[in-house]
Amino acid sequence: MTDSKKRSDCPISCSLEIWGDKWSLLIVRDLMFAKQCTYGDFLKSDEKIATNILASRLQTLEENGIITKSVHPDSKAKVLYKLTQKGIDLLPLMIEINLWAEKYYDLPADRKAMLKEVKKDKEKFIETATNDLKK
Amino acid sequence: MTDSKKRSDCPISCSLEIWGDKWSLLIVRDLMFAKQCTYGDFLKSDEKIATNILASRLQTLEENGIITKSVHPDSKAKVLYKLTQKGIDLLPLMIEINLWAEKYYDLPADRKAMLKEVKKDKEKFIETATNDLKK
DNA sequence: CTTTGCACTTGCAAATTGCAAGCAAAATTA
DNA sequence: TAATTTTGCTTGCAATTTGCAAGTGCAAAG
Numbered sequence: 001m002t003d004s005k006k007r008s009d010c011p012i013s014c015s016l017e018i019w020g021d022k023w024s025l026l027i028v029r030d031l032m033f034a035k036q037c038t039y040g041d042f043l044k045s046d047e048k049i050a051t052n053i054l055a056s057r058l059q060t061l062e063e064n065g066i067i068t069k070s071v072h073p074d075s076k077a078k079v080l081y082k083l084t085q086k087g088i089d090l091l092p093l094m095i096e097i098n099l100w101a102e103k104y105y106d107l108p109a110d111r112k113a114m115l116k117e118v119k120k121d122k123e124k125f126i127e128t129a130t131n132d133l134k135k
Numbered sequence: 136m137t138d139s140k141k142r143s144d145c146p147i148s149c150s151l152e153i154w155g156d157k158w159s160l161l162i163v164r165d166l167m168f169a170k171q172c173t174y175g176d177f178l179k180s181d182e183k184i185a186t187n188i189l190a191s192r193l194q195t196l197e198e199n200g201i202i203t204k205s206v207h208p209d210s211k212a213k214v215l216y217k218l219t220q221k222g223i224d225l226l227p228l229m230i231e232i233n234l235w236a237e238k239y240y241d242l243p244a245d246r247k248a249m250l251k252e253v254k255k256d257k258e259k260f261i262e263t264a265t266n267d268l269k270k
Numbered sequence: 271c272t273t274t275g276c277a278c279t280t281g282c283a284a285a286t287t288g289c290a291a292g293c294a295a296a297a298t299t300a
Numbered sequence: 301t302a303a304t305t306t307t308g309c310t311t312g313c314a315a316t317t318t319g320c321a322a323g324t325g326c327a328a329a330g
Contacts, residue, residue: 009181011233015235022155023151029145038277046145050320053318075276077326092231096231098147099227103221107146186309187287188286190308191286213306
């Protein structure tokens, strides 16, 4: 069950082994930008991830220390997913994905607004958002 | 054959539809950092991509305007793959992946050396490397 | 104490992956 | 000029992964 079969020492390759698929970074996105953090929230996202895939991705993200599970303060029936520091550290990468996509595709208004802030002072934005996510 | 089935307008999702798998960014990496640019070069990389997968990834990267094929100056039998501007624009994203991985995993010496340069002046590094890749 | 909500699990068909072998055109060697 | 090798793929097939639908078990609400 562990990641015993590392393809190489390349950091790009190691990273892709964790979140290199069509879904994992969407979960990170939800936790980072949309503040969606329950299983049901993830299922409700636009891309319509299948429930078994979601469960499997949440597990590997947890196994790799990107997210943690905890009991939701509202109810024991709910599970609250949160980004760990390692997960929060993906923020600069997520921002760069947005900036790349902005150059070549149409973005939704809210994401455009966010990038406007990013461009004013990227480091400041990252610092503020990081502190926000740590709460 | 086109990407008619767009999952959502989210830039993260759109990006992942192009290069969200375990292999595509390794090809970009080879073109970007290792200057490997023939079919055979890609096959020789540490991660040992299967030849049919390589062919399919090269095709979708080309279809999405990330890379272009041209005749190798040395020989008509060889194909030279190059990053387009859209591909070169993935550099900041690739750097952030390296920086993230550096924080949590061991990197090979040459990549560490590169990141040392990056940290001195990220913007300068990107500018220089971008100009290099345009040649 | 029954019904609803939430977080999953299970079963199965369809698609994708990975391995090995094959193939045609160009280049090299004999 | 003919035979061999290199290069960039394609093909066939088994194994794994995905995606869809239905089901399950526990907590909370009515």
